[in-house]
Amino acid sequence: LSGSDKTVTVLCGFGPFGEHTVNASWVAVQELKKLGLGTEVDLHVYEVPVEYQTVQSLVPSLWKQYHPLLVVHVGVSGMATTVTLEKCGRNHGYKGLDNSSFCPDSQCCIVGGPDCIDSVIDMESVCKRVTASGLGVAVSVSKDAGRYLCDFTYYTSLYLSHGRSAFVHVPPIGKPYSGEDLGRALQAIVQEMLELLDQAEEKIHCQHFH
Numbered sequence: 251l252s253g254s255d256k257t258v259t260v261l262c263g264f265g266p267f268g269e270h271t272v273n274a275s276w277v278a279v280q281e282l283k284k285l286g287l288g289t290e291v292d293l294h295v296y297e298v299p300v301e302y303q304t305v306q307s308l309v310p311s312l313w314k315q316y317h318p319l320l321v322v323h324v325g326v327s328g329m330a331t332t333v334t335l336e337k338c339g340r341n342h343g344y345k346g347l348d349n350s351s352f353c354p355d356s357q358c359c360i361v362g363g364p365d366c367i368d369s370v371i372d373m374e375s376v377c378k379r380v381t382a383s384g385l386g387v388a389v390s391v392s393k394d395a396g397r398y399l400c401d402f403t404y405y406t407s408l409y410l411s412h413g414r415s416a417f418v419h420v421p422p423i424g425k426p427y428s429g430e431d432l433g434r435a436l437q438a439i440v441q442e443m444l445e446l447l448d449q450a451e452e453k454i455h456c457q458h459f460h
Contacts (some may be wrong), residue, residue: 277429282433310410319444326422341367344357344402387427400419
């Protein structure tokens with residue numbers, strides 16, 4: 251397949267912050283990069299610094315540069331014990347300081363943007379399908395990405411892509427899953443997401459011609 255026939259997908263993990271000197275999200279993304287998403291998917295991966303201002307410039311540049319079908323952001327949550335699919339991003343309530351001790355004056359992502367933006371991807375459906383595939387990694391769904399850089403990045407991406415973004419929270423490495431486990435789980439999750447987007451595109455396509 252030539253580049254133009256491939257499905258372009260971008261996966262972003264985060265760099266170190268606080269006690270997370272190794273960020274499980276970036277480990278998981280690198281493991282997925284090794285596994286790949288098959289020959290039909292052109293996969294690009296990025297490590298995103300835990301800084302609001304970098305996110306504000308980097309996320310739009312990824313959409314501009316690659317025109318991906320899907321961008322999946324992955325973050326670590328010290329409280330997570332499952333791989334967690336986030337349904338939505340929220341605009342307000344950003345008070346936590348980032349790695350440069352900065353937080354936006356407005357405490358929001360996009361001034362004047364909607365309070366909450368949902369992903370176009372049906373996370374319940376992805377969760378059911380991945381769980382049924384018997385990966386040995388527990389997957390759950392959440393409506394609160396935590397009002398820190400994860401949530402901030404997700405909202406920004408959802409806003410720019412009209413919902414064609416996803417966010418996955420992973421637990422820290424070894425609590426209980428290895429980096430390889432998380433990579434396998436991500437692979438299954440992203441493949442299901444692309445499958446669902448593909449089906450939705452086909453539906454729109456059919457309606458177009460009848």
